Amino acid sequence: MSPLVILNGDLMPLFEARVPLNDRSFLFGDSLYEVVATRQGKPYFTTDHLERLRATAHGLHLPLPWDNGWFEQQIRTGIDALGAADTYVRIVVSRGSGDFNIDIDAADGQPLAAFIFKPAPVFPAAQWDTGVTLAVPETRRNSPKSLPPAFKTGNYLNNILCLYEAKQQGAEDALILDLEGHVTEATTSNFFMVRDGVLWTAPLSVGILDGITRKYFLQVAQQLNIPVQEALFTLEDVYQADEAFVSSTLKGAMPVHKVNDHVVGTGYGALTRTLNEAYWAYVDAHLDSY
Numbered sequence: 001m002s003p004l005v006i007l008n009g010d011l012m013p014l015f016e017a018r019v020p021l022n023d024r025s026f027l028f029g030d031s032l033y034e035v036v037a038t039r040q041g042k043p044y045f046t047t048d049h050l051e052r053l054r055a056t057a058h059g060l061h062l063p064l065p066w067d068n069g070w071f072e073q074q075i076r077t078g079i080d081a082l083g084a085a086d087t088y089v090r091i092v093v094s095r096g097s098g099d100f101n102i103d104i105d106a107a108d109g110q111p112l113a114a115f116i117f118k119p120a121p122v123f124p125a126a127q128w129d130t131g132v133t134l135a136v137p138e139t140r141r142n143s144p145k146s147l148p149p150a151f152k153t154g155n156y157l158n159n160i161l162c163l164y165e166a167k168q169q170g171a172e173d174a175l176i177l178d179l180e181g182h183v184t185e186a187t188t189s190n191f192f193m194v195r196d197g198v199l200w201t202a203p204l205s206v207g208i209l210d211g212i213t214r215k216y217f218l219q220v221a222q223q224l225n226i227p228v229q230e231a232l233f234t235l236e237d238v239y240q241a242d243e244a245f246v247s248s249t250l251k252g253a254m255p256v257h258k259v260n261d262h263v264v265g266t267g268y269g270a271l272t273r274t275l276n277e278a279y280w281a282y283v284d285a286h287l288d289s290y
């Protein structure tokens with residue numbers, strides 16, 4: 001099934017779409033993005049994704065000329081046109097074209113929106129069965145005082161370097177520390193650990209993406225009366241964990257098997273499994289109906 005794109009309102013095969021070479025996303029990574037997924041063919045938490053997209057645009061001083069109804073319409077059109085059982089939807093907004101000058105005022109003031117549609121990715125079975133392996137890279141999560149990790153921009157070079165290093169160490173993903181050595185998140189997912197029945201995840205203030213899956217896992221944990229610590233912790237704490245998992249829109253909770261050379265679990269731990277089931281039940285109860 002070939003991926004599709006809606007570029008500036010026109011639906012076409014992805015590989016026929018063209019963006020000019022003086023587009024600022026290409027020149028400077030001056031863009032932002034979101035990934036929306038479907039379940040039973042229906043997108044979920046679209047409003048959360050659009051809110052985060054708007055927050056990033058605001059942070060980048062990039063006025064968006066489109067309302068949420070327009071975004072939802074594009075998403076629906078592409079999902080229907082692709083006709084996959086479940087769809088990965090990537091929304092990319094670039095600030096537009098410019099004249100090779102980084103100054104925002106040099107942009108043409110015509111942001112470009114692309115919606116890419118392809119079948120939902122399939123992760124290796126071993127990652128669900130045994131868990132994903134993580135390694136801690138030398139490269140740190142960028143400080144919230146630089147380009148804030150809370151902005152979901154098209155500039156992922158920091159995370160790209162972290163993933164490269166983790167793979168060089170034989171792991172499948174990176175567990176990234178902040179400049180002070182606190183645990184932050186993985187390269188495209190948030191990180192949770194369970195210790196003595198308490199669910200831990202780094203606070204937003206450490207400098208992480210405000211993951212939508214993270215938010216709903218915290219909500220579901222509260223509903224299940226599972227104690228939660230949204231607090232700073234270190235790698236030494238992770239080594240003592242009883243369970244760990246990473247969370248993202250595409251994965252829900254994926255168990256973590258190892259962090260560096262320390263085994264922290266094999267497959268889903270009991271609490272992770274309970275949370276994951278409750279999370280997907282919540283998703284199923286909140287599929288978008290438009």
Ligand SMILES: Cc1ncc(COP(=O)(O)O)c(C=O)c1O
Pocket residue numbers: 035159185186187188189190208209210211212213214247248249250
């Ligand atoms: C750096 C980073 N952290 C966390 C996440 C998970 O976010 P969400 O749960 O909203 O998909 C992502 C998703 O792409 C990400 O890129």
